[in-house]
Amino acid sequence: MQARNSANIKIIDVSHHNGVIDWKKVAADGVKGVFIKATEGVGYTDPKFKVNVQGAIAVGLKVGFYHYCRPETGNTAIKEAESFLAAVAGLAATLPYVLDVEGAAANIGAVKLTDWCQSWLETVEKRSGHRVMVYTGASFAKTNLGAKLAKWPLWVAHYDVNQPMTNSTWKRWSVFQYSSTGKVSGITGDVDMNEMDLGYWMELTGDAQNNPNPVVNPVNKQANEKTKEALKVLQSEQVIQSPAYWVENAFEGGTIRGDYAALLIQNMAKRLATPVPETPKPEQPKPKPEPEKPDKQPKSWTEIEKLTQAASVHVDVGGGGTGVLLKGGLLLTAKHVSKGRESVRIKTNSRDWYTAVLVSEHPGVEKDAVDLALYRIENAPANLPYLPVNTEQLITGQKLLTVQAEYTEWITRSGQLCQISTAKEPWEFDCSIPAQHGNSGGAAVNEYGEVIGVIVNLASMGIQKGSVRESVPGCEAVNLIYPAVVEWLKKNM
Structure with missing residues (x-):
């Protein structure tokens, strides 16, 4: 597992437990993205889910949604996946859909739990066409989650350390939750603090501008000619800063990751495609929205x-x-x-x-x-x-x-x-x-x-x-x- 890096991206995660959030202040405090709790088990949707999604997107934050799984209750992975997909339907997300697996889920045993998680991830990924990832604790990952899950990115929690505990399934983390007692403007009380690997952030967003401290490495890196030419095309279309920037950040151990560079090109090329205009449909009368139930407020x-x-x-x-x-x-x-x-x-x-x-x-x-x-x-x-x-x-x-x-x-x-x-x-x-x-x-x-x-x-x-x-x-x-x-x-x- 790699250590924290000042070039990485500041991310938080929230649920209804964080109360009413002033999203303008959150964005002004340097937060770039947020994972928002959507569901738990079968049939439970976080009461602040849609309010938090709307508030975060309105101030320009990138959002992703997470599901807290309850396999120990006897729920099937398919049922919980369907419950999650129903709750997030129609909501735009840039960051992945996340399976949060921890706590009592371990009671079903490591083999069954790994298979359960695999089923949830495959179901959500296939039915939504959206990226998925796994959230868990560092110790929990080491003890309970098997190699079948290695194909999906890891969001790992390990507090008060600079480098999380290693495990046999994942070599790297994509998101690191390093504290549960952080402070962010606009949120009362403690909040979970995370950093997203810069390369993973760019893979998801194509946003090089949010790298305040570009990595400068003395290792001599060389990309092949096809990669360089493709990157120059993207630069000419003003999609990326420069081929040198992307080459600088698409390497591992001194060697250019061709798969990484190709993925960056593929993601950026989507932005160059001109959408075919749709024939406008006759405007249908809008149904009257149902009045929203007021959120319950915790008591002292x-x-x-x-x-x-x-x-x-x-x-x-x-x-x-x-x-x-x-x-x-x-x-x-x-x-x-x-x-x-x-x-x-x-x-x-x-x-x-x-x-x-x-x-x-x-x-x-x-x-x-x-x-x-x-x-x-x-x-x-x-x-x-x-x-x-x-x-x-x-x-x-x-x-x-x-x-x-x-x-x-x-x-x-x-x-x-x-x-x-x-x-x-x-x-x-x-x-x-x-x-x-x-x-x-x-x-x-x-x-x-x-x-x-x-x-x-x-x-x-x-x-x-x-x-x-x-x-x-x-x-x-x-x-x-x-x-x-x-x-x-x-x-x-």
């Missing part, structure tokens, strides 16, 4: 803690447990907390007591139980606090919060989502909240103050800290957007 964790405490209740059955209040005077908890009782007594954070009557216990998935029970509070007051239920795709790494409602105190704990679904129980997810037995039946709450799951079991979680993976206390929770759970909630709420 202080506010989320207050809301979760207000909506969390102590379920006074046996050893007790926790439940969460939903809209309409409903109480959601775990079956093993309410123990099948037709009615339970609950205590709120404001120290009020209510009786809740059983509405339904989840029937399970085939022969397997799903640990959920739904109750309705008798004579519930109209101002009873509650939390909304999440309806969007879960994202690994997102911060979560829960409250354990004891008889006399309400205890807050936090962690992050580690794995979406498990092989044996796909309706559950794992998180690193250090839960206790009293957390059973309580809500796992996201950055929007929404209930994404109900805690049902204690477990140890493996999390990655830098290059070290360690085991920490955590828990399992029922995923409230799992289809069988969504259907049950809609039927009974």
